[in-house]
Amino acid sequence: MTRELLAGEHAVLALLRTRPMYGYEMARYFEGEDLREVCPIEQGSLYTYLRNLEGRALVTWREEREGLRPPRKRFALTPEGEAVVERWLREPVERLREVRFELLVKLYVLHAVDPEAEAALVRDQLQVCEAYRERARERVVQAGDGFLRLVAQSKLSAADATVEWLRDHLATLSAPAGTP
Numbered sequence: 001m002t003r004e005l006l007a008g009e010h011a012v013l014a015l016l017r018t019r020p021m022y023g024y025e026m027a028r029y030f031e032g033e034d035l036r037e038v039c040p041i042e043q044g045s046l047y048t049y050l051r052n053l054e055g056r057a058l059v060t061w062r063e064e065r066e067g068l069r070p071p072r073k074r075f076a077l078t079p080e081g082e083a084v085v086e087r088w089l090r091e092p093v094e095r096l097r098e099v100r101f102e103l104l105v106k107l108y109v110l111h112a113v114d115p116e117a118e119a120a121l122v123r124d125q126l127q128v129c130e131a132y133r134e135r136a137r138e139r140v141v142q143a144g145d146g147f148l149r150l151v152a153q154s155k156l157s158a159a160d161a162t163v164e165w166l167r168d169h170l171a172t173l174s175a176p177a178g179t180p
Helices: 007-018 023-031 043-055 079-090 096-100 102-113 115-143 147-174
Strands: 059-064 072-077
Touching: 007 023, 007 043, 007 059, 007 072, 007 079, 007 102, 023 043, 023 072, 043 059, 072 079, 079 102, 079 115, 096 102, 096 115, 096 147, 102 115, 115 147
Parallel strands: none
Antiparallel strands: 059 072
């Protein structure tokens, strides 16, 4: 039985969805540019993920030479890798804590490659989070007093904030270009 992909492996596939890249290019995204705040993947882990993904036939590479420089590997998705990442990009996350990592990576990539799919994902994610929020409200009522109520209120508060943030982002995506 094949294990599920790790979140970092999905992030690597998603980044390769934007275009084929050299490993050091991907490292710049994860260590020093846009994705650092969301998923800081160190270079050693990045190459481990790439080897794992290659072993699963989701990623391939082509050696490129430039003058006297050492050869470099340009990584790209295989057709199977494209199918896996396309499914993953369009699925809302189920757990609220996954919003801070997986959902943000998905939004980053979809914003670059398919803005309509980004808006669709936000709408779907909003439905998932609204349902979670309703369940959290019920838990607050059922918790009574004490520590369990505090925990339930904490989860409800996080759900409220996430729903509000998703609504704001959806409004931004729906606004005509040039609107603040």
